[in-house]
Amino acid sequence: MKKHTKGFLSAVISAALCTASIPVQTVNADIVIDHDCSGIDKSYYYEIANNDKDSQPNFLIQPGGCFRCEWDNEEGFRTGRGLKFASPVSYKELGNITYKYWKRIDTEGYTDSKNGYVRLGVRLHNSKGDVIDILEVEDSADGRSIVEKDENYKEIGKLCSEEVFHDTLFGLIDVKGDAYAVDYTLYSRENGDENGNTFIFRRDVPMTINNDIEDDRRINITDKLNALAATGYDIGEITDIGLFLESAGSKGSAYVYTVDVSIENMPELAPDEYEDEEAAVTLKDIDYGVRTGYYYHIEGRGEKDQMVLIAPSQFSAEWDARDNSYNNDPIFERGKQYEPGQSYKAISGSSIEYTMDFEASGSFAVSAAAKLGVIEMPEYYVYTDIYVVDACSQGWVPSKNAQNLGKLTVDGVDYDVYDGSQSWMGTGKSQLKQRYYFISRDAAENGMKGTVTAKHDIAPFMEYVHNLGIVLGCADVLVAQVNGSVSVGSAELVKLDVELPEFIADEGEYERMTRKIDLNDWHNSVYLKGLHYGVNGTAMTMYGYADEKINYEWGEYQPGVFASNNAEFARSFNIGLCEIQRENYEYGCESNESLLFDYNIDIGDISSDKEGSEWALGGFINCINEEYLHSMGEADCYFGCYILIADKWEGELTSELVYGSFRDPEKLGVIESGGVKYDVIAYIPEVRKDNLPFVIVKRQKQLEAVEADDVSDGCIRYEGSFDAADIARKVSGLGIDTYDIQDVYFTLKIFKNTGSAVVNSVSAKRTENDIAVYTADDIRNFKSFLLGEKIEIPTGADYDVNGDGIWDIHDLCVMRSRIAPTELN
Numbered sequence: 037m038k039k040h041t042k043g044f045l046s047a048v049i050s051a052a053l054c055t056a057s058i059p060v061q062t063v064n065a066d067i068v069i070d071h072d073c074s075g076i077d078k079s080y081y082y083e084i085a086n087n088d089k090d091s092q093p094n095f096l097i098q099p100g101g102c103f104r105c106e107w108d109n110e111e112g113f114r115t116g117r118g119l120k121f122a123s124p125v126s127y128k129e130l131g132n133i134t135y136k137y138w139k140r141i142d143t144e145g146y147t148d149s150k151n152g153y154v155r156l157g158v159r160l161h162n163s164k165g166d167v168i169d170i171l172e173v174e175d176s177a178d179g180r181s182i183v184e185k186d187e188n189y190k191e192i193g194k195l196c197s198e199e200v201f202h203d204t205l206f207g208l209i210d211v212k213g214d215a216y217a218v219d220y221t222l223y224s225r226e227n228g229d230e231n232g233n234t235f236i237f238r239r240d241v242p243m244t245i246n247n248d249i250e251d252d253r254r255i256n257i258t259d260k261l262n263a264l265a266a267t268g269y270d271i272g273e274i275t276d277i278g279l280f281l282e283s284a285g286s287k288g289s290a291y292v293y294t295v296d297v298s299i300e301n302m303p304e305l306a307p308d309e310y311e312d313e314e315a316a317v318t319l320k321d322i323d324y325g326v327r328t329g330y331y332y333h334i335e336g337r338g339e340k341d342q343m344v345l346i347a348p349s350q351f352s353a354e355w356d357a358r359d360n361s362y363n364n365d366p367i368f369e370r371g372k373q374y375e376p377g378q379s380y381k382a383i384s385g386s387s388i389e390y391t392m393d394f395e396a397s398g399s400f401a402v403s404a405a406a407k408l409g410v411i412e413m414p415e416y417y418v419y420t421d422i423y424v425v426d427a428c429s430q431g432w433v434p435s436k437n438a439q440n441l442g443k444l445t446v447d448g449v450d451y452d453v454y455d456g457s458q459s460w461m462g463t464g465k466s467q468l469k470q471r472y473y474f475i476s477r478d479a480a481e482n483g484m485k486g487t488v489t490a491k492h493d494i495a496p497f498m499e500y501v502h503n504l505g506i507v508l509g510c511a512d513v514l515v516a517q518v519n520g521s522v523s524v525g526s527a528e529l530v531k532l533d534v535e536l537p538e539f540i541a542d543e544g545e546y547e548r549m550t551r552k553i554d555l556n557d558w559h560n561s562v563y564l565k566g567l568h569y570g571v572n573g574t575a576m577t578m579y580g581y582a583d584e585k586i587n588y589e590w591g592e593y594q595p596g597v598f599a600s601n602n603a604e605f606a607r608s609f610n611i612g613l614c615e616i617q618r619e620n621y622e623y624g625c626e627s628n629e630s631l632l633f634d635y636n637i638d639i640g641d642i643s644s645d646k647e648g649s650e651w652a653l654g655g656f657i658n659c660i661n662e663e664y665l666h667s668m669g670e671a672d673c674y675f676g677c678y679i680l681i682a683d684k685w686e687g688e689l690t691s692e693l694v695y696g697s698f699r700d701p702e703k704l705g706v707i708e709s710g711g712v713k714y715d716v717i718a719y720i721p722e723v724r725k726d727n728l729p730f731v732i733v734k735r736q737k738q739l740e741a742v743e744a745d746d747v748s749d750g751c752i753r754y755e756g757s758f759d760a761a762d763i764a765r766k767v768s769g770l771g772i773d774t775y776d777i778q779d780v781y782f783t784l785k786i787f788k789n790t791g792s793a794v795v796n797s798v799s800a801k802r803t804e805n806d807i808a809v810y811t812a813d814d815i816r817n818f819k820s821f822l823l824g825e826k827i828e829i830p831t832g833a834d835y836d837v838n839g840d841g842i843w844d845i846h847d848l849c850v851m852r853s854r855i856a857p858t859e860l861n
Contacts, residue, residue, distance in 0.1 A: 076120065080294075081276065083116040099323060101278065101294035108287040110148060116159060118278010119297055124163040127261050127271050131300030137279055138252035138293040141173060141245040148285025152177035154245055156292070158257065159280045163273045165232030169280075170220075170260055174242040177285060183223045183238060193222040195237065195263045201253040222263060235264055245288075252295050319343045326373055330532070331513050335367040341520070343368045349532040355520040358398060363435060363458075368527065369405065371515030372534040379545055380408055382511040383422075384498040385537030389491040390516040392427070396525025400483070402427040403473075404492050405517045411509035411549055414562050416459070416466040418507045422497055424451070425475040426490040427482035429523070434473045441472075446496045450477045453500070472501050489531075507549050510542055551582040561610075567800060568614045568781075573607025586611070586795040590786060604646075604788055606693050610656065611635075611798045612781030623660050624776025625802070627850075631760040632801045635782045638751035642686070642791035649788040650687020653739070655758050656680055658779040661728075672725050677774045679731045680785065681714075681763060683756040684739040691719040691730055693785040707733070707766040710759055718772055729772055733763060748794045769842040809854045818848055 074083040080101040086093060086109070093107035095115055103117045135158050146152030156173035174181055183189040199218045219240040226233055237260050257277070265271055279292050313328050320342050324333040327345055334343040334353075341355040353368040360366075374382055383406045392402050401423075408420040425432075434456030441453040451474040460467045474497055482488040494514065502508065514534055518527045553562060553569050555578040561570030564582035571578050574594040580586035593604045613631065617623055625631060633655060642651055657679040664675040682689055691701065704716040714733045721727035742753045760780040768774040782798050818835050820827040822845060829835075837847040837854070 080117055081120040081278065083114075083280075085112070085114040087111040088113065096321070098293075099325070101297070102292060103279075104289075104291050105281065106289040107283055109283060110285055112282065112284045114280065114282040116278050116280040117292070117294070118159070118276060120276040120278075121274065124273035124275045125302065127162075127265075127274050130274065130302055131258075132298070133257035133261075133277070133300070134254050134298045135257055135277065135279075136252060136254040136295040136298075138291075138295055139173070139279075140247075140291040141281070141288065142290070143175075143245055143283075143286050143288030146177035146286050149177045150285075152283075152285030153182070154281075154283045154286055154288065155182070156279070156281045156290070158255065158277065160257075160261075160277045161275045162232075162271060163275055165227070166272075167227075167232070167234045168261070168264065168271075169234070169236045170255065170257070171236055171238045172243055172255070173245060174238065175245045181238065181242075183236065186225065188225040189223040189236065190225065191221060192224045192267050193263055195220045195222060195260065197256055197259050199253060199255050201251045220260070222267070224269075233269075235269075237263075252293075254295075314347045316347075317345045319345065330534075331369075331371050331373040331515060333367065333369045333513075333515070335365070337364045337366045337520075341366045345370075349534075350529045352526070352528045353518060354526040356524045357520045357522055358524050360520075360522045366520035367517065368520075369515040369517035370529055370532060371405075371513055372536055373513050374511040374536060375539055376409075376510070377542055378511040379540045379542045380498065380502065380508045380511055382537055382540040383408070383514065384495040385540065386514050387491070387493045387535045388514055388516065389489075389531070389533040390529060391487070391489040391531035392516060392518065392527060392529050393487045394427070394518065394525060394527035395486055396429070396520070396523045396527070398523025398525070399429050399432050399521040400523040400525060401425050401429075401432055401479075401519045401521065402482075402488055402527070403517050403519065404490060404494075404515070406494050406498065406514050407512045409509040409512040411507055411546065412465075413507065413550065413552070414564055416468050418468045418470060418509065420470040420501070420506070420508055421472070422494070422501055423471070423473045423517070424490075424492050424494075424497055425473055425479050427485075427488040428475065428479045429483050429521075430480045432475075432480075432483070432521070434471065438473070444474060444496070444500055446474075446492075451475060452477075470506055472497075472504075474500075507552055508545075509549070510546055511540075548581055551584075552580075553582060553586060554579045563614075567611055567798065568779075570610045570781075571608075572610065573605070573786075576607055576609070578609055580795075588784060588793040588795065590792070591790050593788070606785055606787040608656070608786065609784045609793075610781035611795065611800075612656075612779065612783075613800050613802070614779045616777050616780065616802070622662055622776065623778045625761045626804070627765070628805045629761055630801075630803045630805055631777070631780050632757070632799075632803060633760065633780070633782050634755075634757045634797075634799045636753065636755045636796040636798075637784070638748040638753050638794040638796065639684075640748070640751045640792035640794070642786075642789050644789035646788040648687070648690075648692070650685065650689060650693060651787065651789060651791075652680060652682045652685040652689060652693050652783075652785045653754060654681040654683040654685075654735075654756065654783065655760055655763075656779075656781045656783040656785070657760050657764055657774075657777055659764065659775045660778040661773075661775045669726065674721075674724050674728045674773070674775075675726060676728045676778070677731065677772065678728060679733060679764060679767060679774065680783075681758050681760070682732060682734045683758070684754050685734075687787070689732060689734065691732070692787050693732075701732075704731075704767075704770040704772065706736075707763065707770065709762045709766060710757065712758075713737075714763070716767055716770055720772075731767055731772055731774075733767065751794060753796075769836075810851045812855070815848070815851055815855075818843075818851065822848060 082097050084095050088109040088111035091109045093105060093109060093113050096104040098104060101117050103115060105115050107113045139156060141154060143154060153176040155171060158170040160168040197218050197220060198215050200215050220237045221240060223236045224233055261271055279294060281290055281292060319334045321336050328348040330349040332345055336342060338356050343351055343353045345351050349370060351370050355366040357366050388404045394402060403423040403425045406422045411418045434454050438454040438456040441455055444451045444453050454473040456471040456473055458469050516529055516532055551564055555571045561568055569578060575591040577589045578586060588609050595602050659677040661674055661676050664671050664673055680693060701717045701719055704718050707714050707716055713736045715736055717732045719730040739754045739756050742755050744753055747753045764774045764777055784793060817827055835843045835847050837850040
């Protein structure tokens, strides 16, 4: 399956975060259109038609099949951008085709109240000259559609198509999104020039223009083609597919992004680039790619920013960023791109040598830069850049918030090391840009000279960053860079030599990074490999990798920023299951289900000089009262129940470990689960509304230490297991309503102490147990027992049918619904 995605992520990030910055492709960038033209650029074709001799609409060709345009036309104006196949292909051979795109269309109004319109959609052509349009956006001055205005269009069919939209501008293209049904009507007309037919799949409810919020959407192309074929028409061979926008009698602008074109059975459809690679090319705005074997990248922020590529590996650039107050630095760089899928170790085996001449006034920097590819973590995307700054203006630092990490000496040169990392919040996952700067002690002097020659083996810089323990993606590029920061100037890269090692396979390092756990904040959590990992409290860290050992460390309790006093609260480390639901989307387990936890942990030294120190190891169950939930908190009832399962503990094991001080504890009795007997103690609030009971379930015999050869140094190992669902049901049988289980964790609760632990393994399984069936004799015997009659109960019989820990009339009612099949016959 071929996916054409290049440039979209960079483009939309720039559009959203740096509102004035729109990605632009090179050769045809900033073209003023006053005649029809078409061509191929970076494997994507472009097509422009302007029928208005009095207008000059702007059309900007962008990376990855994207474009931007502005128009003020009375007569027709049309743009198109997409894939033109190397040769025509039968649509049946293409397999499943989907087109994912994002658009933003704004108009100032219609200058022609009768004929003004704006349309956007996906357009395909076949080798017979047919045009197949999937019309997504249609707006007109008089409210009439194209098929209403042209009587030659005839309705030939209807289609309900399942499309997908995803309301996140950033992110990976394979995010599933939300599916919804879209009704289309199919129309057809013969082209007057005897060159085939035009077919239109028109949304019955077209999308609108001038929206405040736009979503990206993935539309199914194959079902449209199949619907056309079902009318009896021979579609033949497809020659191209792309996005088009057309308008007349209006003034407006549009940003149209091809997120991805997915064509199942064709590994490569696009033709080679039709251009002279050796020719000098001027770039503006944002662009990147590979030319004459060397990677290039520009982030132009102003009208005067531009970059000229000079074969084979050089460039010249000029910029004016004197008014840059938002860290939208103009960037110009050239270098080598790593083959995809390589370990970060490939960067360590690389070197770069370059000479840069420059003339600049203001704050700027010239660097060698190694960049790693994006890596998707559960809650954010991570990018990592490493800069060796060889020349800069006096006093230049990456940003006012950059943190000085110390010094590093490489080949006799001292470098000041800065962490200039930044994060951005988007409409989807956050983005973390990890940026590390090594500023040479000679950088300021070189900055005054106006020229710098540098040669670097990247290994020591990469080693420094790797030892920080941060998340690292795969090797991406190694470049020479000019950062215009807040300055005006020009630069010329006159020499560049980049040496990359042989392919160094990732060997699972990338995948391991996606399992990294690094939690150290209040109520911080992450979901990995089917389990939630979380810390609840301050001065705590949980780090490691899912499916590997996880380290716990905690220091002295620190009151929260908004704490009204210095009272200390219990803290906890948790690994388990969240949002447990039944098939009807309500919380809880069925009566025959188990929530089985097994754990293996090495407890280190836990110490404290405070009175009342305690800790407990085991499980934690958070139960929710659906009645309270559905009443929006208005019902005069408990909103749930907390249960702490204590397998091993030190201290008094008070209510402080669950929540806080309450009424005196009540000893409810004893339950048995999994062959283990537990004492049950409850703390019950006097007021029901907005409160809940707190229950501690204590093993009568605490876990004992386990001997093993691999116990962590200075630690004691404990192994335990529990069935949270079974325990909750049996606690309920003692008179405490445990409602429905919402969350279950393996937990380490701590209070008034410091310490450490290593979790070797945790497994959590939700299983369905066999439902016991009963005979008529069972029912008679149990009924007699409940009535107090003398009756011999068979050895091993268990009449706790509903699992609440007691034998009562409720069990008899359930038992009657579970008559053995032979009894029914």
